Amino acid sequence: MNAITGVTPMFERILVAYDGSEASDRALDGAIDLAIPLKAALFAVVAEEGVVVPDTVPGLGPTEPDLPTESTARVVAELGSQAARAVSAASARGIGLTALVASGEDEVQEILDAITDNGCDLLVLGATRHSGFLSSLFRHPSRTLEEHAPCSVLIVR
Numbered sequence: 001m002n003a004i005t006g007v008t009p010m011f012e013r014i015l016v017a018y019d020g021s022e023a024s025d026r027a028l029d030g031a032i033d034l035a036i037p038l039k040a041a042l043f044a045v046v047a048e049e050g051v052v053v054p055d056t057v058p059g060l061g062p063t064e065p066d067l068p069t070e071s072t073a074r075v076v077a078e079l080g081s082q083a084a085r086a087v088s089a090a091s092a093r094g095i096g097l098t099a100l101v102a103s104g105e106d107e108v109q110e111i112l113d114a115i116t117d118n119g120c121d122l123l124v125l126g127a128t129r130h131s132g133f134l135s136s137l138f139r140h141p142s143r144t145l146e147e148h149a150p151c152s153v154l155i156v157r
Contacts, residue, residue, distance in 0.1 A: 046082045
């Protein structure tokens with residue numbers, strides 16, 4: 001609740017799905033733009049489907065169970081790098097960001113779990129576009145997130 005107006009902000013805990021792409025960079029910028037004036041807690045989830053993240057991601061600390069293969073180590077390093085970029089981008093704008101590194105069988109479910117586990121009331125996604133042909137072949141994860149998120153969803157273009 002805002003002490004001056006007596007009004008509770010609509011969004012107090014914002015989660016952005018971040019993968020280092022141009023679309024997710026726009027989503028991160030949009031989430032930061034919202035979080036600053038709302039004084040909202042800001043989270044970024046970096047998720048990778050089909051990879052189990054080890055107990056520690058370099059520079060980020062504890063995460064999930066470990067899997068020591070060389071290819072997994074490269075994926076984990078990239079996830080850690082993406083998470084660090086999100087933290088750095090928020091820090092450069094004067095706001096803290098909690099980076100969450102998630103992995104499992106289904107990246108969409110990992111993001112949905114991050115929303116619930118962190119009590120987030122807004123999910124911010126970057127818009128991605130596919131041609132009519134590609135969109136007819138498969139369903140993009142952001143579309144599934146829009147439909148199943150237990151909170152409001154903002155798509156940043």
